[in-house]
Amino acid sequence: MFWLEMFGIFACSISGTVLAKHKNFDVFGCILVAMIAAISGPTARDIILDRYPLFWMVNMNYLLIITISSVGFQMFCNPKARHVDGLLKLFDGLALAIFTLIGIQVAQEMGANIPICILLGVLNILFGGVIRDMLCNEIPLVLQREIYVTAAIIGGVLYFALEGMGVTSWIKESCTLMTIFVIRMLAVRYDWHFPDIGLMKKHSL
Amino acid sequence: MFWLEMFGIFACSISGTVLAKHKNFDVFGCILVAMIAAISGPTARDIILDRYPLFWMVNMNYLLIITISSVGFQMFCNPKARHVDGLLKLFDGLALAIFTLIGIQVAQEMGANIPICILLGVLNILFGGVIRDMLCNEIPLVLQREIYVTAAIIGGVLYFALEGMGVTSWIKESCTLMTIFVIRMLAVRYDWHFPDIGLMKKHSL
Amino acid sequence: MFWLEMFGIFACSISGTVLAKHKNFDVFGCILVAMIAAISGPTARDIILDRYPLFWMVNMNYLLIITISSVGFQMFCNPKARHVDGLLKLFDGLALAIFTLIGIQVAQEMGANIPICILLGVLNILFGGVIRDMLCNEIPLVLQREIYVTAAIIGGVLYFALEGMGVTSWIKESCTLMTIFVIRMLAVRYDWHFPDIGLMKKHSL
Structure with a gap:
């Protein structure tokens, strides 16, 4: 789980850095956008x-990995470059799956009920992306007509369905991660x- | 009070859904904007x-009524449709009155002093609208030259004036609600x- | 320290009011933007x-000084007017120095470690400016190619370097304030x- 989380943080940090670079922010501006994208x-x-x-x-x-990855990038x-865009989509899909799962588990640990857990799972990945886009003065893409929130919600429902069926923890987690990632990648591809x-x-109202 | 609050939540949810629809957000994007408009x-x-x-x-x-009203809308x-715009203004005025009153009462219960109570009453309705507009990349209308914040502040001052005069609770609340709503509706109408x-x-400075 | 803080609040309040005026917000809209710029x-x-x-x-x-300065302005x-722009840059540089120092000291009192203290020092001044610009639908200038965050970080590093050397408190504070302010003013000037x-x-990636 620790490595998954670090990878999610890394992916969000890169996505923030790329967008900030496009907007001509300076070195520290890029690092700040990367931090905001990853930890907000x-x-x-x-x-x-x-x-x-x-x-x-x-x-x-957390802050160390964001700073290093942002400066390194x-x-x-x-x-x-040509490869960056495809790589970003891949990273983004992985971050979506990882952050949603972590958000659900943290909310569950704190004793929240199922709809709140799913909502906080979605919030966990969405909030950073939305603030990142707002900072750069763009309409948040994640709220537009893409299967993004939808993938996270399907994964969240699956998580609690598998839990209700008494499935072992690691199978439940892997299935949730895979489902969110595959739905998102298919949505991007097709x-x-x-x-x-x-x-x-x-008709009118 | 409970029904008033639910109606305020409902009105904000519809206003968020309408704006998100205009921006071509998908179903879940609209629900999220509705939630943000109503509960932030x-x-x-x-x-x-x-x-x-x-x-x-x-x-x-709260989340149930937002989801149902957003999906239903x-x-x-x-x-x-022609009727939507007028209906929205009406709902918006009602939400302004209700949320300001609730914000004031909650702050008062928590022991805040009068200016903080009025500020939190204004924040209670304003914050959701501002974030909703920022998400959709528009300058928040409520901060521009409209009698919106002004109506809320007048209502808040009236609330504490009536309280100082020892007026019964339900009269005080009704007067505050009516005053805010009427001022806002007159401001929109004229x-x-x-x-x-x-x-x-x-002159220069 | 108290007067420094009040002056920082005053400077942020004026900067919020000026931007809100440019965007044609009304009296209470300007006061709200001033409050957001100064206390968020x-x-x-x-x-x-x-x-x-x-x-x-x-x-x-705090709220009193913001309201009075915003209404007065x-x-x-x-x-x-011609003088306003230069005055604003001066005020902004002073606010940057003061808020960074206060942010660092508050974080230190709460037991945070050095990188977190510097980050919260930067956040203390940056957050208000970013929200102010986002409210007015502009890309936050502070994140773009200006020595703004950079000046705050240099000041923060100097603060902890002087502390490590056991320098008296008021010398440490004055040096930090002066360094941030001078770097920022030189960056604006040249x-x-x-x-x-x-x-x-x-090359491509």
């Missing part, structure tokens, strides 16, 4: 759950969108 | 007052703006 | 540190930018 979701989750001290204040590894990578549920397009 | 104001109020656990984590009715209403207080327009 | 940084710092009750709820001087100053650290501009 879990921070919002912890503040909502009244869970203190915050995880990144106790364990310095800025030094050695060209954000306009450009899936969630259908509009409006029934009254042709 | 009271959540900010509770975090500032250190009042835990948060109200929507204890009582699931998306299914059965056309946000571009396009009132707060006058500019600058005295030095023609 | 320290509020975020206190929420992250779980330090309750919040400073502006205990001591009403709106009444007596013309934000388009249009310094932090160099790009990318090594791979010409």
